[in-house]
Amino acid sequence: MREIDHSLPGDTLEHLDEMTCMLYVERQLDRTRGQEISQHVQGCSQCRTLLRAMERESRLLTRAMLEEEEPLPSRLAQFQDRARRSMQWIWGVALGLAATGVYALYTSYVEPWQSQLDQAGFGGSNLLSLLIFQGAFWKGWQSVITLLEVLAILTLAGFGLAFFRRRSRRGSAFALVLAGFCVIAALVPPAASASVTRKGNFVEVKEDEHIKGDVFLFGERVRVNGTVDGDVFVFSTDATVSGHVTGDVIAFAQSLHVSGEIDGNIRSFNNNLTITGTVTRNLLIFDETLNLDSAGKVGGSVTSFTKSLNLDGNVGRDLLLFGEHIGIAGSVGGGIQARGRTLSISSGAQVHGPISFTGDEPPEVSSQARLASPVDFHRAEHKPRYTEGSVYVWQVIWAAAFILFGLVLFNLMPGFCREAVANAERYGASGGLGVLVLFGIPIAAIIACVTVVGLFIGVSTLFIWFECLHFAQIVVGTLVGQWLLGRTSHVWPLIGRMAVGIVVVRICTNIPFAGPWIKFFVIVWGFGAIALAVYRRLEPSSGAAAVVPSQPLMPPLPPTTTVGGAQLA
């Protein structure tokens, strides 16, 4: 490039003129002039400021023009052209990867959990029947629903919906979903209609009482001394079941003591659970402490997520235990799989199956304990997971699963997805609303669950909320993709940007230390954007508002006021 001949006023520069600054910034001066100016600005703050301002002005101009009409830098544009030409290959690879991901998810997570849950006595020949048709989803949604399972199910459901949507008129797929929900909703009330609900400070099923049907008990103190021919649902601070329950006991209590006879299962979320009675089938426990007294007996298996667990009684089948301190002193008919900090097996213990323990410290095993085989101990490794190669493989599979999920969503509801992505650019509104919705919805849903009538709504809301955690990441990923590759309003290019963006977001959320925080902010941000899109859909149209004359009870807002992220005209 030819250098421009633009001389400075002299060696003893007072201040640089604007033209010189601009030419210097744009590298249009020869080397000698450039050095003179460099030297001058080192000692002259005013000229330094001017240079900086002009440099920033150049950048601002470039940015402003590049942002306007998706003009990619030429290298990117060329790459995009090449990518467009080989799009079929890219999608082939992406879908192949995603299919591999789904298969890997199924074999690595869904199948083992299914067999585990089968073994734990939840019955059912497959996961869907476990979740939906056997009612476990509705009354026992605490049974483990992993994120991956949900993703896999939703992906399948999404493909199904897309298939129906393509073959039928617009909206019929949604009608189908709605009808499905209605059918499920219709199936729930008959069970509830035969139920008995009792509320109060002290709630009791008296000793001489015999209730046929399910019982819902809400109270500070709950006592079940009589016989219940059905399931018992307990929401209480202090609960005792000393009677006979032919069905399951599902409890949300601070303290639960079971001294009676339960023919079914116990599924509980408690602080303390003590069992001195008999449970014919299985335990699924999320507690702080679990004590199975020496007089206590569990006919089936125990699946427990507890901090401290003492097992002095008898268990007929296997144990699957996750806890800090695990103590076994009773009899176990099957094997034990445990993961925690410590495991101690006392002298009175009898274990008829293999024992596997993964923990921080070697297990303490009494020499008098009668074990079918020695404990297979694996020391829990706390090395950074980043050193394991499998982590990266799983990250790729995760990213593929997210892309697949996004693909389904973008095809099912393109308009809504576009709105959500556009809303994500309203950073303040999205962030604020995101915090509110992220924490507000679960609280509201749990309150709805506690009021029995709202159980269906509460559980459904929680389910949707849970899915939105992933949708939020997809929304933000799409926005990031747009930042990188430019804006577009077409669905397939948008999906392409979504794929690129999700990869970037997944990389960022896996950065050591900062990653979890990034993920949190991404979720809050995306959640807010989704909530804004929902709000826009639900808000009444201006035409409808005009019909109602007595609407504004408060003084009108000034024109620049922001309401729900939208500036009033």
Added chain:
Amino acid sequence: MKLREKLIQYDQTRSFSAWLYKVAANHCWDMLRRRKIRQDKETDDLENVPLEHPDPNQLDRLIEQKTSEEVRHALDKLGARARMALVMRYYSDMSYDEIADALGVRRAFVGVVLLRARHELRQALGATGALAAGGAS
């Protein structure tokens, strides 16, 4: 149509985008000339127009405050020549030689054109008075 006619004149050893801009620019100038509204477009005029020197601090603050969207709005208000010069330089990343070629001015005056365009832009951004108030010589 015009482009097709001119295509045979394209020199393959030179940048296509620069050539394209030149054709487009010449076409625009022709149209403007026909309407007899092309004034002070020659470099002699530019050379003689003094530019107000901005106050560095105020300019810095102005640039900091403005968003891309505001700049785009301001660009819309600029004259054709100024906008074209800015687009060629900061969007198309054309060299001074290419810009000179496209605008039909001497290379030495490309800087003047660009600086004038920047001044127009600042004026459109609504800060002329403030920027011209101070400054160094």
